[in-house]
Amino acid sequence: MAEIASLDALAGLMARQRAVREFTNDPVDDGLIERLLEAATRAPSAKNEQVLRFVVVKRPETKQQVAAIVGETPGPGRTPWDEVPVLVFVCAANPFGETATGAAAQAGSVYPGIQNLLLAARSAGLGTVLTTSRAKIKEAELRALLNLPQGTDIYAIIPMGWPVAKIGKNRRRPVAEVAYRERFGDAW
Amino acid sequence: MAEIASLDALAGLMARQRAVREFTNDPVDDGLIERLLEAATRAPSAKNEQVLRFVVVKRPETKQQVAAIVGETPGPGRTPWDEVPVLVFVCAANPFGETATGAAAQAGSVYPGIQNLLLAARSAGLGTVLTTSRAKIKEAELRALLNLPQGTDIYAIIPMGWPVAKIGKNRRRPVAEVAYRERFGDAW
Numbered sequence: 001m002a003e004i005a006s007l008d009a010l011a012g013l014m015a016r017q018r019a020v021r022e023f024t025n026d027p028v029d030d031g032l033i034e035r036l037l038e039a040a041t042r043a044p045s046a047k048n049e050q051v052l053r054f055v056v057v058k059r060p061e062t063k064q065q066v067a068a069i070v071g072e073t074p075g076p077g078r079t080p081w082d083e084v085p086v087l088v089f090v091c092a093a094n095p096f097g098e099t100a101t102g103a104a105a106q107a108g109s110v111y112p113g114i115q116n117l118l119l120a121a122r123s124a125g126l127g128t129v130l131t132t133s134r135a136k137i138k139e140a141e142l143r144a145l146l147n148l149p150q151g152t153d154i155y156a157i158i159p160m161g162w163p164v165a166k167i168g169k170n171r172r173r174p175v176a177e178v179a180y181r182e183r184f185g186d187a188w
Numbered sequence: 189m190a191e192i193a194s195l196d197a198l199a200g201l202m203a204r205q206r207a208v209r210e211f212t213n214d215p216v217d218d219g220l221i222e223r224l225l226e227a228a229t230r231a232p233s234a235k236n237e238q239v240l241r242f243v244v245v246k247r248p249e250t251k252q253q254v255a256a257i258v259g260e261t262p263g264p265g266r267t268p269w270d271e272v273p274v275l276v277f278v279c280a281a282n283p284f285g286e287t288a289t290g291a292a293a294q295a296g297s298v299y300p301g302i303q304n305l306l307l308a309a310r311s312a313g314l315g316t317v318l319t320t321s322r323a324k325i326k327e328a329e330l331r332a333l334l335n336l337p338q339g340t341d342i343y344a345i346i347p348m349g350w351p352v353a354k355i356g357k358n359r360r361r362p363v364a365e366v367a368y369r370e371r372f373g374d375a376w
Contacts, residue, residue, distance in 0.1 A: 005193035005201040007223060007311045013193040014230035014304055034376070035195060037367050041360040042202035043303060044318055050360060054367040062370050091372070104320040108344065111299030112318075115231060116202055118300070119307075123195045130232055132296040134289040147371040156296065172229040172238060179225050179242040182250050183335045184279070188222070 020127025023161030039120035045109035127163035208315025211349030233297035315351035
């Protein structure tokens with residue numbers, strides 16, 4: 001019987017999930033990456049369709065091609081994408097269709113798994129940042145580079161590596177400001 | 189320094205997240221619900237907009253009104269919504285707009301928090317099931333019932349309570365079937 005995280009330990013972890021954009025040059029072991037991907041597969045999906053697919057990019061040549069396509073602006077405290085140890089491309093086909101219900105089913109099948117991946121990375125001490133911008137996910141060029149089949153799209157790019165700085169607690173609005181009882185506006 | 193879940197403990201928890209639709213009559217303590225909501229607030233959001241709002245429904249009259257609006261088909265192994273101890277309505281305004289980038293930013297700001305809520309509930313032994321169907325989230329009627337302000341929409345309804353049955357492990361495709369190296373289709 002495997003150990004299961006207590007609410008205390010889980011809350012402690014979630015309070016320390018922060019976007020990390022600066023990474024050391026230390027490599028990330030494939031066995032560890034596989035454990036993070038396994039965590040991602042465990043998330044729920046509508047009709048248990050398990051839509052998520054992952055392309056893990058570690059080769060310098062591929063990262064350079066990604067960086068050239070994305071053409072990001074370099075900045076302080078940001079490791080350029082061609083120097084980030086790992087880029088995880090989170091992809092999926094959409095079996096639910098383009099209706100409002102289909103779009104919600106798809107979103108609810110993609111992002112919980114992404115969150116599992118980010119939480120698992122954090123628990124291992126790895127830094128990540130969730131990138132969903134369509135401006136960065138230049139669909140046509142990156143699809144060609146990654147050889148994505150028709151119907152499979154990129155939902156997120158997750159740079160990952162060992163953080164340069166300590167990952168502290170995040171800051172969030174207190175529950176009293178975002179939760180209500182029975183009706184919106186009625187104080188929790 | 190709070191305890192932080194290890195990858196082992198987190199993986200053990202994630203492997204045991206399953207949809208639960210049958211609940212005992214036992215009430216769920218408000219203090220516990222607040223801890224789950226706090227876990228949800230800790231998730232990342234685009235530009236740290238923290239878009240999530242929660243309406244927690246526990247009163248029998250409100251639940252009966254919800255059940256009447258949703259008009260779900262009763263079935264074996266499913267507690268009717270008017271008898272579920274807690275219905276959590278996950279709501280949000282969308283500050284990112286209706287472009288493809290805006291929609292991705294919004295989805296990436298809503299569902300990670302939902303997943304935090306579901307994982308936190310599971311770690312406490314609570315059962316939940318994620319409902320995103322627009323057919324169930326009958327927007328106009330439920331908006332009126334919950335007194336939602338204009339621009340704030342319902343993204344999910346989460347029935348929650350103590351499970352009747354033991355929550356076992358979920359079954360998922362192995363990583364080798366969903367992960368690739370460098371290019372889609374190249375074996376992990």
